[in-house]
Amino acid sequence: MDFTPSEEQSAAQGLAARIFGDLSTHERLVAAGTGTDAGLWKELCTAGLPGAVEDIGLLGLVLLLEEQGRTTAQVPLAATGVYGLLAVAGHGTAEQRERLLPALRDGTAVATGAFPARDGGVRAVDGALYGAVPWVPWLRDATHVLVADAERGLWIVEARGPGVTVLPVETTAPWSAGRLGLDGVRAESLGTSTGRGTGPGAYASVLAASRIAFAGLQAGVCAGSLARAVRHTTTREQFGRPLSTNQGVLLRAADAHMDTEAIRVTAYEAAWRYDQRLDHAAQALTAAWWASEAGRRVVHAGQHLHGGTGADLDHPVHRHFLWGRQLDAYLGCGSEVLEELGLLIAEDGRQEGPS
Missing domain, CATH: 1.20.140.10 (Butyryl-CoA Dehydrogenase, subunit A, domain 3)
Known part of the structure; x- marks a missing residue:
């Protein structure tokens, strides 16, 4: 095993360290309250860091998130990275990758995940989702939510679509969280076109x-x-x-x-x-x-x-x-x-x- 970052991973980590160090200041964090620092997120996206995740892999994302954690920068990088970019790139259909990834790369779309589903709080019935997830990180900023149902199927839900309710929830950390409610939501199964959800x-x-x-x-x-x-x-x-x-x-x-x-x-x-x-x-x-x-x-x-x-x-x-x-x-x-x-x-x- 060799954990030495590649040249590309090191460059991305260095850029992330500089941006987080310069912009994620105590004053900005206080001003952001429990929400996202939109200016910082825009700067990260302009620098191409979310878009680089597919190329630098999960280890590269871990390196970026280390730098975020050092300053507790309030941006949805982890959620968009794993529930959006890596999930769609790794498990989505060719059509889903072509349609969803560009906006996730440039930050105009934000993903999060209703994970895990230990309590079976969401059930899928003929491609429609019902139930609720008590809290989901960065939900108030998300455009897309990757939802796991009780059978461990994965579904892409538009966060502001019909049948979806988002209620603000304050958690220990200020992660712009929310309660996700689903009432007959016509969801898109990740990686399949059958409407049955992934396995x-x-x-x-x-x-x-x-x-x-x-x-x-x-x-x-x-x-x-x-x-x-x-x-x-x-x-x-x-x-x-x-x-x-x-x-x-x-x-x-x-x-x-x-x-x-x-x-x-x-x-x-x-x-x-x-x-x-x-x-x-x-x-x-x-x-x-x-x-x-x-x-x-x-x-x-x-x-x-x-x-x-x-x-x-x-x-x-x-x-x-x-x-x-x-x-x-x-x-x-x-x-x-x-x-x-x-x-x-x-x-x-x-x-x-x-x-």
Whole structure:
């Protein structure tokens, strides 16, 4: 395995780092509230970063999302990348790719996903969808929603189409979320023209890609939180010396660094295997587990290492805390993905049989 980014991936990551660093400032994030920074999204699209996702692959998208996470930039890059660009490019028909991808590439269309459907909240009846999904990230900005039904079929829904209701929902992180209601919505099945929806294979692929992508986002969130904590503890003095000289502070920061690296490397491995068309189911769940369990530890440590300052809800480090906690639970919390991983390992063992 070689996780060294290609020249194209490195160039895209560098460009993303510059744009996010220049434009995703504390002042702009405050002004955006719980919505998308439309100016920043336009800048990213003008630079061609969403459009590059098909070429740089899931690993390239993970690299872009790391940079987004460092600044907690409020743009629907992860959702559009995995539920739109990669899903349509990888599983859509030729007609769907020709029709949908250009607008997703240039940002005039925004995709999100009603994933997963553990509770069977959406059912498909003769190509029409009924039910509701309690919250969907970036739904208020989306033009298209990739919906998973109870049978794990995938459907493309126009977010403002007949029978679709979108109600604002405030979540832990300010992701412009909404409640999705579907009442007899005539949906388009992804990858087929039969009106029956795709099978569980496409669902599993998109869910795995989504978990990997959001793990990459969590790696960036944690790296940004830790960087803020390091700056604070090296400049803040107590009893005449920097806080960073205290052994307890050093150990807490070191543990947070190791956790962040674990999230990053497992996300890289899973994304690389996905791009190489190798088996990646266990690696996606491993990355999701680290993003949940370790991510929660890191953002708690980042806030704790700020002392009383960390209790200020308006401080930038608190935004990392909110994002980290949201990502902790999105697409499955640690115990849920660990259960899935255990079942997967057991099933693989049964298929291989006794040695």
